[in-house]
Ligand SMILES: NC(=O)C1=CN([C@@H]2O[C@H](COP(=O)(O)OP(=O)(O)OC[C@H]3O[C@@H](n4cnc5c(N)ncnc54)[C@H](OP(=O)(O)O)[C@@H]3O)[C@@H](O)[C@H]2O)C=CC1
């Protein structure tokens with residue numbers, strides 16, 4: 644157990660979260676219930692995903708069934724890019740609170756450092772996207788104020804680079820508990836992990852499996868089908884996905900795989916009876932290209948686009 648900013652995070656490096664991007668409506672209720680039944684206690688959603696109501700319903704049902712208590716589950720949601728203006732932050736947060744309806748939110752993240760023009764309370768990317776240049780520090784300070792309400796237990800960021808983290812650490816009062824970024828064998832984020840570790844900021848690994856079965860729109864693809872991963876998987880009698888997730892735990896991150904399939908959901912949390920050897924970690928490190936699978940290059944002309952620098 645460690646304590647960051649007075650928030651107790653139980654074994655943050657050994658948590659696996661049910662990620663929920665693209666899990667919608669009825670599916671999302673079922674996915675969250677299945678995840679809670681399988682033993683997941685950390686749920687990652689976002690205003691953008693449009694499924695906060697379903698997440699809340701599933702959690703309330705499982706509390707009513709006696710499967711969990713509210714304090715057993717750690718729920719993360721995110722401030723969308725259209726709500727960065729400090730005058731919108733509290734209302735955006737209150738909307739997530741009302742959607743989830745679970746008393747409080749454990750972690751509220753700034754989804755991305757880039758800000759879009761406010762275009763009403765629906766969460767969507769307008770096409771073309773209209774940028775604004777709200778300073779990340781101003782948005783973060785408005786998020787800090789939310790902590791005073793007691794309705795959120797901790798705050799953090801997502802898709803931030805090391806320079807942006809440095810600004811938040813130097814100019815704001817509350818250190819982010821985590822930076823949620825793409826992290827998988829092909830983008831292993833070793834430098835950012837180390838940089839954040841020194842500041843006591845955990846790295847949450849999104850798209851940890853590298854979105855297998857989905858074209859990334861560029862040449863990058865998941866390492867999941869590579870024979871080297873298959874060979875390690877055979878040795879431990881695990882699946883390739885489990886080897887990737889174990890690697891991400893071993894390098895000190897909190898992976899948040901998404902699965903709507905009950906078997907894979909169970910697999911993705913069944914990671915705690917083995918560890919990779921130093922040699923195997925080296926093999927897994929060999930997949931790093933530093934290139935992204937999740938393509939957000941449509942944001943690259945924004946002042947706060949985070950991925951122009953090495954890390
Ligand atoms: N902060 C941010 O900007 C972002 C955050 N995220 C978060 O990260 C979560 C996960 O990332 P995501 O982009 O979904 O990518 P993942 O790397 O988790 O890939 C999800 C895909 O992997 C498949 N899968 C799951 N488990 C296995 C397994 N054991 N073996 C083989 N295939 C498997 C799933 O299919 P199936 O469902 O059929 O099992 C699904 O198609 C999101 O749900 C979201 O919560 C993601 C992107 C950006």
Ligand SMILES: O=C1CO[C@H](CO)[C@@H](O)[C@@H]1O
Nearest residue numbers: 664689691754937938939
């Ligand atoms: O959280 C997210 C899920 O993935 C999307 C891209 O495919 C991202 O844009 C978004 O930030």
